[in-house]
Amino acid sequence: MIKGHGDDAYRYPGIKSDFSSNICATTTSHQALMAHLASCHQLLSHYPEPEAWSLEAMLAELHGIDPCNVIVTSGATEAIYLIAQTFRYKSVIPTPTFSEYEDACSCFEQKEDKTMLWLCNPNNPDGRVYDRFLVEDMMNEFDLVVLDHSYEYYTSGRLMMTRRGCDEPRSIVIHSFTKTYGVPGLRLGYITAHESLTEEMRLFLRPWSVSALAIEAGKYLFNHIELICRPDLGEAQRLRQQLMAIGIDVMPTETNFMLCRLEGHTAENLKEYLACHHGMLIRDASNFRGLTPQHFRVAAQSREENDALVAAIALFMKNRKDN
Numbered sequence: 001m002i003k004g005h006g007d008d009a010y011r012y013p014g015i016k017s018d019f020s021s022n023i024c025a026t027t028t029s030h031q032a033l034m035a036h037l038a039s040c041h042q043l044l045s046h047y048p049e050p051e052a053w054s055l056e057a058m059l060a061e062l063h064g065i066d067p068c069n070v071i072v073t074s075g076a077t078e079a080i081y082l083i084a085q086t087f088r089y090k091s092v093i094p095t096p097t098f099s100e101y102e103d104a105c106s107c108f109e110q111k112e113d114k115t116m117l118w119l120c121n122p123n124n125p126d127g128r129v130y131d132r133f134l135v136e137d138m139m140n141e142f143d144l145v146v147l148d149h150s151y152e153y154y155t156s157g158r159l160m161m162t163r164r165g166c167d168e169p170r171s172i173v174i175h176s177f178t179k180t181y182g183v184p185g186l187r188l189g190y191i192t193a194h195e196s197l198t199e200e201m202r203l204f205l206r207p208w209s210v211s212a213l214a215i216e217a218g219k220y221l222f223n224h225i226e227l228i229c230r231p232d233l234g235e236a237q238r239l240r241q242q243l244m245a246i247g248i249d250v251m252p253t254e255t256n257f258m259l260c261r262l263e264g265h266t267a268e269n270l271k272e273y274l275a276c277h278h279g280m281l282i283r284d285a286s287n288f289r290g291l292t293p294q295h296f297r298v299a300a301q302s303r304e305e306n307d308a309l310v311a312a313i314a315l316f317m318k319n320r321k322d323n
Contacts, residue, residue: 009281016279017305019298022124022257023182024154024229032227033183036220037213048212051205055218059190062222068195069166071202072218074209076150076176076189080104083146083172083191086201089116095290096259098124098148102289114143121159122151125285125297127253129157136160139170144197150176150189154231154255162192169194181221182229188214231256236300242310243298247317257299259285265320267296270313278312 009015052072060067073079077100084091084104088111093101101118117138121130139145152159152175165171177188188210191201221227236256243250249261262270267284274280283297300306 012275012281014279015275015281017301017308018281019301019305019309020281020283021184022151022154022255022297022299023179023184024231024256025299025301026182026229026231030183032224033181033217033220037217040213040216043212043216046212048208048210048215050207051202052210052215052218055210055215055222056190058219058222059192063162063166063192065163065166065192066195069192069198071191071193071198071205072210072215073189073191074211074214075178075187076148076174078187078209079174079189079191080148081107082201082204083174084108085204087114087116087144088112089114089143091115092117092142094119096125096285096288099288101146101148116144116146117142118146118148120148120150122155122157122255124151125257125283125288125291125295126251126259127155127255127257128251129155129159129254132158132160135171139168143170145171146174147171148174150174150179151255153180153228156233157254166192166194169196172197177218177221180229181227183217183221186214186217188218232300235303235306238303239298239300239306239310242306243313246310246314248313257297259291260296260298261292262294262296262317265317266293268293270296270316273316274309274312278308280309280312282309 009018055072056070057067059070073082080100081104085108088108090110091105092115097120119130149159162173165173172191172193175190177186178184233256240250240258243260251259267286271282271284274282285291285295285297286293
């Protein structure tokens with residue numbers, strides 16, 4: 001596991017604006033969900049379902065697939081490790097991308113002479129989207145394609161439909177309640193795939209890996225689609241233009257977060273400056289494979305917070321130039 005993911009505000013007292021996490025800034029589900037879970041305290045007195053069958057059935061209905069095509073997991077990260085453990089293929093992982101794919105694959109010895117492609121779509125940290133037609137072409141080139149759709153509600157890009165993925169025994173799709181509803185502390189995700197693939201993965205599932213409260217939370221959120229996070233993609237593009245206007249190199253993005261690069265300064269120094277002097281937190285992206293000490297990632301927040309971030313970075317750059 002790499003050290004230094006986003007959302008490490010625990011290291012910096014006084015953070016007021018968190019640009020380091022990709023979670024949508026317009027999250028509204030917390031209070032309603034917490035009130036509901038408070039009324040379900042009796043669940044703490046009983047074991048949960050050994051596997052979250054009831055939630056799997058609801059998710060299957062949502063996607064128009066069979067419950068055998070769905071596996072609920074304790075967050076998308078558990079799904080990643082479950083896939084790596086089940087299918088010990090040679091892995092192809094385009095970089096930069098989420099580090100847990102490589103970490104998970106390194107935990108399990110490769111046993112089969114097959115290849116597995118991992119695609120984060122939209123991709124973390126740069127926000128690019130792999131078009132569904134490109135994905136289908138890739139399914140013809142690899143024995144298995146793993147599509148991490150954790151940010152599927154954070155883009156207007158055209159992703160492969162879940163139902164289509166379940167018809168194809170060469171693809172697995174990962175979904176995330178964390179991102180969809182902005183609840184990273186809940187740890188709830190799920191896999192959709194062809195029955196032949198889910199059958200193999202279920203052999204490695206740990207009993208009771210998803211808590212009773214997480215299952216209940218998933219059911220509540222499922223029935224309240226109005227709580228789904230929908231980032232302001234227009235505001236994200238405005239932030240990108242503002243950052244480029246002050247001399248920051250920002251890659252094109254199709255979601256609410258973006259990959260940036262400083263000239264002549266390190267992301268580590270910028271992060272410390274923003275946290276200590278402005279109460280703002282960014283993601284130092286230098287520990288993504290293939291990136292440099294100058295790379296950082298930000299996720300758009302409110303218009304006022306975004307403007308304040310741009311002004312603070314501009315001040316950092318001016319102060320360093322003057323010195």
